[in-house]
Amino acid sequence: MNDLMEKTLTSQEIYNGRVVHLFRDTVALPNGKEGVREVIRHPGAVCVIPVTEAGDVVMVRQFRYPFSTTLLEIPAGKMEQGEDPLDCAMRELSEETGAQASKWTELGVVYPSVAYLDEKIYIYLAHGLTFGKTHTDEDEFLHVEKYPLGTVLDMVMEGDIPDGKTQIAILKACRLLGL
């Protein structure tokens, strides 16, 4: 694949914010010419599809500022510095829904927008749920909603759940569970 490689020539930090860390790099393209690559460096994230014994998915509805609307998603969140993805998944599930899970299954990783974003989202399926108290972040507001797995699969196929990580988690979980 050497004929596809790009080599970094310069890297300029544009902005280092709360979530977005933006760089503007110049690169040597495979044809020897110079190109520009904008890239957002992100700490990585996790998401969890929690399925109850009755077959319901525990989901969260949140206002998503870029779209000026609320979206229905599975529980998710950013990893803290040095945090293990599974530890992060357990923490986010507990914070957002109050649930603890006794059985965790890896559903792989997603790169959400590969052209300019280095974010990786680790996906987990969680079973054996028990519920305690939620404890969301100070600037985080959400509703917990439960739907049968078959219903959320229909919603994904009909376009009613636009969030990417949620679509993948539901489609993969349904295939694994024979639905």
Next chain:
Amino acid sequence: MNDLMEKTLTSQEIYNGRVVHLFRDTVALPNGKEGVREVIRHPGAVCVIPVTEAGDVVMVRQFRYPFSTTLLEIPAGKMEQGEDPLDCAMRELSEETGAQASKWTELGVVYPSVAYLDEKIYIYLAHGLTFGKTHTDEDEFLHVEKYPLGTVLDMVMEGDIPDGKTQIAILKACRLLGL
């Protein structure tokens, strides 16, 4: 959902580049406090899962700068100002693989990273393929590779295709096609 709403107080443009248009906004949170939202405004994109009569998926391998490696994806690209998603899908399929398709099926839309990115990716399934010449952008270098649909489904389930839009397109297409 009024108890989840956030209201924009100020919006500051941080950077307006080739792909990334970054803003730092302040918002009124549901509890009345002030919060910060970083948001990347993006023109939107399309992707196409092209399936040949023999049941092969026509894919592209590209160097993806944020990950410093090549990734296997379905054909995709950014929408031009005012461009219709389907027109863009036809253009990108032709540019990247040389293919024209006689049958197009909508597979919905994906929001790849909803917390800070307003990108929407429209997904299409393309059948009835005929092949001509590719004509990629000046700074775009890629290999075209074909794999049976069942093989790429296995690759998605086993974690060998991390690109999000490709995972969703394959999982949805396989479900639609009864695979």
